[in-house]
Amino acid sequence: MIKLENVSMKYKASSRPALSGLNLEVDKGEFAFLIGPSGSGKSTFFRLLLKEDKPTTGEVFVGEYHVNRLKARMVPRLRQSVGCVFQDFRLLQQKSVADNVAFALEVIGKQPQVIRKVVPEVLDYVGLSGKADRMPNELSGGEMQRVAIARAIVNRPLVLLADEPTGNLDPETSEEIVDVLDRVNRRGTTVLMATHDRHIVDAMRRRVLEFDSGHLVRNDERGVYGIG
Numbered sequence: 761m762i763k764l765e766n767v768s769m770k771y772k773a774s775s776r777p778a779l780s781g782l783n784l785e786v787d788k789g790e791f792a793f794l795i796g797p798s799g800s801g802k803s804t805f806f807r808l809l810l811k812e813d814k815p816t817t818g819e820v821f822v823g824e825y826h827v828n829r830l831k832a833r834m835v836p837r838l839r840q841s842v843g844c845v846f847q848d849f850r851l852l853q854q855k856s857v858a859d860n861v862a863f864a865l866e867v868i869g870k871q872p873q874v875i876r877k878v879v880p881e882v883l884d885y886v887g888l889s890g891k892a893d894r895m896p897n898e899l900s901g902g903e904m905q906r907v908a909i910a911r912a913i914v915n916r917p918l919v920l921l922a923d924e925p926t927g928n929l930d931p932e933t934s935e936e937i938v939d940v941l942d943r944v945n946r947r948g949t950t951v952l953m954a955t956h957d958r959h960i961v962d963a964m965r966r967r968v969l970e971f972d973s974g975h976l977v978r979n980d981e982r983g984v985y986g987i988g
């Protein structure tokens with residue numbers, strides 16, 4: 761599903777590589793945590809999967825896509841297969857909950873009758889039924905993240921990338937959000953979640969990919985956060 765072969769990446773503005781000699785495979789349907797100190801390369805890894813940056817050396821594969829060789833006109837297709845959520849939610853503030861989700865379908869040309877059917881289903885799935893007409897500023901942080909997840913999964917991506925999705929949430933709300941991600945994963949979507957939250961990692965016991973200074977230093981099948 762996701763495969764990296766000998767991937768290194770150095771930003772032009774930086775003297776040392778953000779990722780070095782990365783070899784990694786994540787299978788379809790896995791749930792993996794990316795952990796490691798700030799600046800260790802987790803977000804860079806996500807950027808390579810989305811072709812927002814390209815590796816300095818090495819090969820990147822996501823599903824059927826050979827990402828580093830992908831033609832520019834195919835990049836939107838890749839990105840339809842890879843949903844993303846972030847710590848800061850990134851909702852469209854002028855649009856309602858339902859319209860935030862609908863927009864993700866409109867931009868890829870889905871028919872209005874499909875959108876009318878699918879949006880309430882996905883809002884129900886993430887626990888937001890009854891909130892469709894709220895504006896983002898009328899939501900709690902946990903609810904905003906549910907909207908972001910709904911928007912990311914409405915097109916049934918192969919992979920969901922979650923970059924510190926609980927970074928702005930209290931512990932109880934964080935657990936609820938991880939429950940939603942777990943359900944998305946059980947439906948068959950591969951989930952990669954970057955996090956600094958040891959409690960979540962220890963409670964879930966899923967694959968743990970630990971980065972340090974751009975190196976993958978640990979790849980445990982059912983890991984814990986560790987002693988660091």
Ligand SMILES: Nc1ncnc2c1ncn2[C@@H]1O[C@H](COP(=O)(O)OP(=O)(O)OP(=O)(O)O)[C@@H](O)[C@H]1O
Binds near residue numbers: 797798801805
């Ligand atoms: N646009 C950029 N230009 C130059 N260097 C960058 C850029 N983005 C990231 N870096 C550097 O690349 C390295 C890896 O950063 P990255 O953002 O991938 O880390 P991270 O593990 O996601 O950190 P955090 O936990 O804080 O999100 C760091 O040394 C960082 O300073």
